[in-house]
Amino acid sequence: MLSPEIIMKIGVGSNARIGIGSEVDAEKVRRTVRAANRKGLGNVTIFDDPSRLVAALHDGEIDAAVRGSLDSTSSMNSIKDIFSVDRILRLALLQPAGGRMFFFAPVGVDEGWTVDQKMEFIDLGAALMRKMGIEPKIGVLSGGRFGDKGRHAYVDRTLDDAEEVTRRGQADGLDVRNCEILIENAVDDRNFILAPDGVSGNLIFRTLHFLGRGKALGAVVLNIDRVFVDTSRAKSSYIDSITLASALAGRRKA
DSSP: OOOHHHHHHHTTTTOOEEEESSSSOOHHHHHHHHHHHHTTOEEEOOOOOOOOOHHHHHHHHHSEEETTTTTHHHHHHHHHHTTSSSSOOEEEEOTTTTTTEEEEEOSSTTSSSHHHHHHHHHHHHHHHHHHOOOOOOEEEOSSSSSGTTTTTHHHHHHHHHHHHHHHHHTTTTTTTETTTTTTHHHHHHHHHEEEHHHHHHHHHHHHIHOOOOOOOEEEEEOOOSSSSEEEEOSOOOOOOHHHHHHHHHHHHOO
């Protein structure tokens, strides 16, 4: 079963070169780097400019990057510019308080609004999980139960989308289940939860992490060929995000 301990085990000893951003709370970043180096989570270097961090990742100077305390908009724009992508797709790794860890998307409000975009998340997310030695079990959420069809146009659309995504995912040979709106049941045996759209996904993420005291290791950018882990400035430490970056970088090199 996926757990912080498993991620730590993969990350320790990877000898990955990790870059982390520092714009505010510089001492918090420095403390994180010292802790990461003590734990053997690669060789960690601090960058104070998002474009420099992303360029170092692109050019192979580092094996993985963690946003740290850099500005989100500047960092995401740097990724778009330097990697020549028109949007960012992120897959978060969450663990509710007292619950099981799972991958989760979309987490950006502008992400995952069409069936094709949802399938892109599933395809790229499943590939990333398999690189980590984890077989994806995908749960697709919608805005209601099957019996709620007809109550509202938005609910109907999410129900239709979930059915189509489930059908297409299964046709591709993936373990995909339509979990309706029942996220509380989905997390029992699914390790990759797909929200109906970016707004509901962002709300679920914030509720679990900021109100529910759940752990958020970070959000991996899926649609670039390098490891970039997005983070929140509100985190008290970035050690878990560095652990995730080190684990992914080590698997990528292997």
